[in-house]
Amino acid sequence: MMNALSGTDKAAKQTVSLEGRDISVFWRHSLQARRVTLRIDPRQAGVVVTLPPRTTREAGLALLRTHAIWVFSRLDHLPPDAPWHDGGQVLLDGRPHAIRHCPHARGGVWIEGETIMVSGEAEFMRRRLGAFLRQEARRRLSARMAQLAEQSGLRPRRLAIKDTSSRWGSCNSDGTIMLSWRLLMAPAEIQHYVIAHELAHLRHLNHGSDFWMLVASLTPHRHMAETWLRRHGPALLRMA
Incomplete structure (x- = not known):
């Protein structure tokens, strides 16, 4: 891998x-x-x-x-834990969204403008929000990967969305690409780079010069994204 x-x-x-x-x-x-x-x-x-x-x-x-x-x-120097709670915030595509607990509402979890509404009992709020964010990550990241795959002609065999402890993406030799659902919280440019990086591995399963040339042809965001992930990635991993 x-x-x-x-x-x-x-x-x-x-x-x-x-x-x-x-x-x-x-x-x-x-x-x-x-x-x-x-x-x-x-x-x-x-x-x-x-x-x-x-x-x-x-x-x-x-x-x-x-x-x-x-x-x-x-x-x-690790960022502090950032647990989700009523009145707190969570990022979607790098933009903060307020978390609002609606105990008597129906519908599970949904987005209204820049607010994420979570129904049901308070003790299940974090679990419901986490499940919703994973589903949202699959929907958004799948669409963005499909778009870049179509443009590049590099099509993965399968996309897996996981909750990893550190990695943002990986590519197996069988053509399966894995993305962390937490990329959903990063800005679109960061997502674009990680997706391009893993798509490039479909052709070059290494980090040689040809690989990096292909990455550069797929995305202009490499250096900015790598800096952003080093600086802000640990904070995303501490959110739950």
Whole structure:
């Protein structure tokens, strides 16, 4: 699976004491890894340690101890959790929409102007809103991918919309493209770049010069989008 936009989503979780501070560590073995690596997982506020095959966790712990200051700094600078609640906000295509709980209304969840209305009992509000946003992401991102696929002649075998811990998109060798539903919250230009990036992988399953030339021909937003995702992506991952 090729992915320039980060990540891993399935890992074994462990609480580790690092210089007297408990942190969440997510262990992941990768057949492609050549060395032990560390990555901050913004959504789960922990550290992902990727190990090559047959490498023990002790090697990962040693790297964690060596980079403790870096780990603490990155964790301490994560955006705060942004839970959805009545009167709060959620982004759609980069534009803020107010969240309004309508306990006695019917119709589930719907959009009125720049307000998202959520009916039903308060305890189920976040779950209903989350399900609605995933459906909305599938509808909007599918349409945008179809449009760019038609223009480029690069057509995926299938589109999967998932809730990932860090990655924004990926492309499998069988032609399946995955997009994070959280892209729905990013501006349209950011969505355009991520979709173009993954479509380009249908022709070049690598990040060589030909791949980047194809990306440049598909979208003018690469550098702006990469900067935006580095700056604002962690905050999107903290929303729920």
